[in-house]
Amino acid sequence: MAREKQLQALAEDFMCVTGVVPEIVYAGDPVLRTKTQEVDVEEGLEIGQRLGRVLKKYRKLTGMGRGLAAPQIGESKRVFVTLNENQEVDIFINPEIIRYSDSTNFFREVCISAGIISADVERSEAIRIKWIDGSGQEQEDNFSGDLARLIQHEYDHLEGILNLDRAVPGTISLATFDPLKEKLRDQPIPPTSF
Ligand SMILES: [Zn+2]
Numbered sequence: 001m002a003r004e005k006q007l008q009a010l011a012e013d014f015m016c017v018t019g020v021v022p023e024i025v026y027a028g029d030p031v032l033r034t035k036t037q038e039v040d041v042e043e044g045l046e047i048g049q050r051l052g053r054v055l056k057k058y059r060k061l062t063g064m065g066r067g068l069a070a071p072q073i074g075e076s077k078r079v080f081v082t083l084n085e086n087q088e089v090d091i092f093i094n095p096e097i098i099r100y101s102d103s104t105n106f107f108r109e110v111c112i113s114a115g116i117i118s119a120d121v122e123r124s125e126a127i128r129i130k131w132i133d134g135s136g137q138e139q140e141d142n143f144s145g146d147l148a149r150l151i152q153h154e155y156d157h158l159e160g161i162l163n164l165d166r167a168v169p170g171t172i173s174l175a176t177f178d179p180l181k182e183k184l185r186d187q188p189i190p191p192t193s194f
Helices: 002-020 041-062 144-158
Strands: 067-069 077-085 089-100 105-109 116-124 126-132 138-144
Touching: 002 041, 041 067, 041 077, 041 089, 067 144, 077 144, 089 144, 105 144, 116 144, 126 144, 138 144
Parallel strands: none
Antiparallel strands: 067 077, 077 089, 089 126, 105 116, 126 138
8 A cells, every 4th residue: 555655646746747847858759769969059058058947947846856958858959967966057068978987887767758767777887078068168077976877867868868778677667766865886676676
């Protein structure tokens, strides 16, 4: 019964999001499966600011959501945003991941465009990426841990790839755990633990 109530609450939250944040598109929409196009800086900044507004609205509503990519609002362009620890929006325009570490980890990822479904995904522990930032400046930097994972997830959206596509076999499940308490792991979660 407790699980039934939990699932009902998840479904109700999801229906609420689809009503209050109508900009978001969901798995099944072809734009999420399409490799995106580069933008000029002006267009990239406009899309980045729009993404930031949608992400903040989503986060205010659900308490979750740390990143959003342009295809998730129906724009097939190479732009994504993340929320930093101060809840400010960081914009990544025409990003390119130029190095992936050989060392990897696992994490049960949820995605705003996959609703209440989660998938355990293996990704590189660290990356090096170059991009144009929210002030139009070229940047290049290394990221590791949680941020490296978030950036790889958002970058995948620009390639037309969802977390569900990268799921460790047998790990696509309803997200009945607390995503905010999820930690990076050395091993995938056994499917029976979902
Ligand atoms: Zn996503």
